[in-house]
Amino acid sequence: MKAVRRVARLREGERVWLFDLDNTLHNASASAFRGINERMGAYMTRELGLEAGEAHRLRQLYWQRYGATLLGLVRHHGVNANHFLHNTHVLPGLEQQLQTHAHDVAALQRLPGPRLILTNAPLAYAERVLGALGLRGLFDGVVAIEQMAMFGQLRPKPDRRMLQALVARLGVPAHRCVLVEDTLAHQKAAHSLGMRTVWMQRWLRAAHTLPGTQNWRRRPPYVYARIRSLQQLRSVL
Structure with missing residues (x-):
């Protein structure tokens, strides 16, 4: 994993906020996912x-076995990861499909503590989405799939070793970190390290048939809280 900036000493009440990107900060099911899936095929x-x-x-x-289609392609077919990521995330017109709301921006600004993006998407795509949503300036950094390599192998979410290494690089106790995610498998791994986990359900009704999201009506024991808007995040402190 590439170096992640060490977090300065947290003040009382502050946490390190780790945000997934797709279907957490924007409705990827209605914008990016269809094009990405078509390009993967x-x-x-x-x-x-x-x-x-x-x-x-x-x-x-x-996707179900490894948490990312790319890992299976690299492991079983010798696919070049960078070549795959570039070719599958060229999405003409993506910016016109993305939108956010002023109350989302305000909710993020009010959170006490550093904010990072933690996404299994490539860095160029993440930067593009954040720029189109007008959210880039609200985050202290982006940890994309390229930065999740350990010992020469990609270890994206939900790899527990990657999450453990990330916490160590940040220099904060795991219990001071909050992972905001739409994917339960990722939250389960984070919870096992002691992180506080928040399940974003804003867009799950439209995507509830996806693996890992079909039980959105119930809160698993490894999920600290369920939310349907970013404004609810203040309640998980």
């Missing part, structure tokens, strides 16, 4: 010579 048929149906099956299988 096209990449696999073109680069691996697969039929469309088999590409779809493997994409879903690797």
Whole structure:
């Protein structure tokens, strides 16, 4: 993992806020995900010579097994990670599909403590989305999938070792960190380290058939709180 800036001593009441990006800070199901999934399928048929149906099956299988389709492609097919990430996240017109609200910006500004993006998406895509949403200046840094490499291998969420290394680099106790996420598997790993976990459910009704989101009506024991808006974050302090 590339160096993450060590957090200065936290004041009383402050926490380190770790935010997922897609379907947490914006409605990716209605904007980016369709194009990304289509490009992943096209990449696999073109680069691996697969039929469309088999590409779809493997994409879903690797996502469920490894937490990211990319890991399965690297492990079983020798795919170059950077080449895959670049080709699958070229999304013309993405900015016009993204939107945020003034109350979201205000809610983020009010949070006491440093704020970081922690996303399994590539850095260029994350920066592009944050810029289009007008949120880039509200975060102290971005930890994207390229920065989640350990010992020469990618370890994206929900890899517990990556999360543990991140906490160590930040120089704060895990219990002072809050992970705000839409994906339960990622929260389970964070909870096992002692992080406070917040399940963003704002867009789950539209995406509740996705693996890891279908039980959105119940709060698992490893989830500290469920929220449907960023304004509710103050209640998890």
